[in-house]
Amino acid sequence: MGFSYRRRRSRGRSGPERFHGYHANYRHRGFDRDSTDPRAANRENPYGARPSNRGGRQQRSWSHGDVETVRKLGLPIRPDATSGSNAWTWFKVTIPSANEMGKNFIIDNLSRAIEVEFAPYCFAISSDGRATFYVQGADQASALQVMNKRITFQEGFKMIILLRQSESPPLKIDEAAVALMEAAVRRRWCPASLQLNLSNFAGDDVLKAEGIYMSLCRPNVFQRMLSIIEEKIPQVEILDLSDNRLAKLDLLGEVELHSLKRLNLAGNQVKNESELEAIRSLKLVEINLEKNPVCNQWKDREKYISAVRKRFPKLKVLDSNELPAPIGTAIDEEETVLPARQPGSVQDESVNRVLSSFVAEFFQYFDSHDRQPLLNAYHDNAIFTYSYFANTEKQSKQGKFDKYAADCRNLVPANGP
DSSP states (O other), rough: OOOOOOOOOOOOOOOOHHHHGGGGGTTTTTOOOOOOTTTHHHHHOOOOOOOOTTTTTTTTTHHHHHHHHHHHHTOOOOOSSSSSSSTOOOEEETTTTTTTOOHHHHHHHHHHHSSSSSEEEEEOOOOTOOEEEEEHHHHHHHHHHTTTTTTTOOOTTTTOOOOEOOOOOOOOOOOOHHHHHHHHHHHHHHHTEEEEEHHHHHGGGHHOOOOOTTTTTSHHHHHHHHHHHHOOOOOOOEEEEOOEEEOOOHHHSSOOOTTTEEOOTSSSSOOOTTHHHTTTSOOOOOEETOOOOGGGGGGHHHHHHHHHHHHHHTOOOETEEOOOOOSSSSOOOGGOOOOOOOSSOOOOOOHHHHHHHHHHHHHHHHHHHHHHGGGSSTTTTTOOOOOOOGGGGGGGGGGGGGGGGHHHHOOOOOOOO
């Protein structure tokens, strides 16, 4: 079996280019010169002096310039190289001539070779024979980089592993993806307690084994998931959405989940108070917002409780802590009893249908922000009439309305004998 591999001719370099692991790849990766790197001169001089141990070795010194250089090279960045954590950093891995090796050979050998957990996402082999997949976190990326040209295939040829930082793996919401989401909902649904656990949905073991990255922080995934919940299990009372990196909650406020009482949003990325406003239509008695940036907006816990209760008046538990009873005499909407409906007084059923249709349409537009369509409900020659009721006990205060009494259409009571 043939294996297409173009061996690079050794240039016999020594000095810094051979001594520093990261810089050894400069020439064959197309970065022969970098004017922003102060060590470019040493790199071009094979007999130059080695840099001092205090700042010369990139493995020990991680200045801002070093980090940017490693970014250009497409090499993984150590977690302590930047101010933030790289736990959510994605890397795209490319392996040339993978069609000669096959998917099983690549995954099996890499799984055995690296010491950290190996979880490739979206593995594919293109028409030109290149295998591509994605890994999450600097630990996996660093472990894979170490294995570059260390796994032997056939006739002594080595597996080349190229890495670069990337966005999260692409995902198309097709029928297959929807089927996987529905299956995940069935696995995570507890009918006895009416609870749906979607915590850390992207780390679902079944999806991970399939190499599919399906994060609810993606709007298209979150919207589709909420549609499945609304359609399949609208009776859900407890919904756990913790640890999903959710920043926007407007999609959650648009679904009709009238039975939802308890919502867990802990460990997400909700930053603005306006996101709570987006879900105030939910009749919640418990909500958990721990480990969200929005909690840092209030230094006083009482103000924090007041702000959350303003959106959810029936709230009894906040961040796993029971709340004291609210001050006031708010009427519980569930206990409000409406008066019985009275039958209509119109005997003719055809007339009753016209009136009922008119009243329903009238108040639909009357209660809206735009009442202009109400003009279509009246005839061009319609006559406006009004009624005036005088209060004899307060006649002195209503004297200014006496001028309307002349045109009032009220019937004048007849004085009997």
